[in-house]
Amino acid sequence: MQIEKAILATITTNKQKVTAGASIFICETSEEMEKVAANLEAILDGISHALSDELYIIVKH
Amino acid sequence: MNEYTYPILFGVIIGTIARMIMLKTDYRQYPTYLHGKIIHLALGFIAAGLGAVAVPAIMEKEFTAITFLTIAASQFREVRNMERNTLSELDGYELVPRGKTYIEGIAVAFESRNYLVIFTSLVTTLSFLVWNVYVAIIVTIICYIIIRKIMSGSTLGDIVDIEPSNVTFDGAGLYVDNIYIMNIGLPERQKEILEYGMGFVLIPKTFDVRSTIANLGQRQAILHDVSVSLGVFRDSGTPALVPLIKRDLDDGRIGVFILPQDKDVEKAIKVISSVPVLENAIRMPSESKANQKE
Numbered sequence A: 001m002q003i004e005k006a007i008l009a010t011i012t013t014n015k016q017k018v019t020a021g022a023s024i025f026i027c028e029t030s031e032e033m034e035k036v037a038a039n040l041e042a043i044l045d046g047i048s049h050a051l052s053d054e055l056y057i058i059v060k061h
Numbered sequence B: 001m002n003e004y005t006y007p008i009l010f011g012v013i014i015g016t017i018a019r020m021i022m023l024k025t026d027y028r029q030y031p032t033y034l035h036g037k038i039i040h041l042a043l044g045f046i047a048a049g050l051g052a053v054a055v056p057a058i059m060e061k062e063f064t065a066i067t068f069l070t071i072a073a074s075q076f077r078e079v080r081n082m083e084r085n086t087l088s089e090l091d092g093y094e095l096v097p098r099g100k101t102y103i104e105g106i107a108v109a110f111e112s113r114n115y116l117v118i119f120t121s122l123v124t125t126l127s128f129l130v131w132n133v134y135v136a137i138i139v140t141i142i143c144y145i146i147i148r149k150i151m152s153g154s155t156l157g158d159i160v161d162i163e164p165s166n167v168t169f170d171g172a173g174l175y176v177d178n179i180y181i182m183n184i185g186l187p188e189r190q191k192e193i194l195e196y197g198m199g200f201v202l203i204p205k206t207f208d209v210r211s212t213i214a215n216l217g218q219r220q221a222i223l224h225d226v227s228v229s230l231g232v233f234r235d236s237g238t239p240a241l242v243p244l245i246k247r248d249l250d251d252g253r254i255g256v257f258i259l260p261q262d263k264d265v266e267k268a269i270k271v272i273s274s275v276p277v278l279e280n281a282i283r284m285p286s287e288s289k290a291n292q293k294e
Helices: A030-044 B005-022 B035-059 B063-091 B100-130 B133-151 B187-196 B207-214 B216-230 B265-273
Strands: A006-012 A023-026 A047-052 A055-060 B160-165 B167-170 B173-176 B179-183 B198-204 B244-247 B254-258
Touching (some): B005 B035, B063 B100, B167 B187, B173 B254
16 A cells, blocks of 8 residues: 655644644744744745644654 | 559548648647647658558458458557657646646556547549549538537536636635635745735536546646736746645536636636546436436
């Protein structure tokens, strides 16, 4: 089986919401989170998806 | 020079001209200018030669000569493979790919057009030999009409109603009308999408059309054609800016989300309505026995 989609990174302001898995980036503020997500999106060639206000994931499609 | 020279010459010329007429380079820019065209004109010339020579061969009772038509068939199947391979290779470098269904449709068209050329030169040579040059010219005109008819398939405008629609965000979810397209997380991207994005809803005119426009290849073809004609606001490394089409499961409508460089609603509707309906996407549920009993 070939996995087509993968979570490349997780960006959050709330440490409680995430555990291991993809690389986790913990940010202080939501502005910082957006900035990190925008950078990671460009670097990883994935799309930033918002799961909630405090949790973003970068997914490779 | 013998009695077959002029008929064969006539058939070959008419066949080659027929291929030229069918080789119209339009907005798709395929085959590409000059070199790509020469390949197909050369193949069209060969096809015309084969078609034209077949009739005198039969008249001379050289029946075995007909077998070379089978060689022609395998030769032109090779044309289809060639087109498919080339286009598939190139598709990876398109900002908005054509998709496999579209490519297959183009490849099939190239193969079948060579057969049309064989057919044209065969019947024109035949009518020249049996009657005279004037009848052959009339037959040529009839062939031309048939070719034009076969060449032009239906377009999307014939089978769906196209309505412009708003692009909106509900939280991170991007919607065209009430059809969910995708999740866009970054506010920055959302702003770009609201600024550059355009939405259209295609409403199927009949039940059969629902399955046709649901076909993923057909949807990709719409996106590709729109992006070619109106430009696309995207680059490599911006996967979030991707034109997409999603389907409303309730009633089979599809929501088209595009990012054109030229934000002209009228033009976009015109482009969408002239997207070809891909042969391989057409489905006819109404022809099924189960549906006819009702």
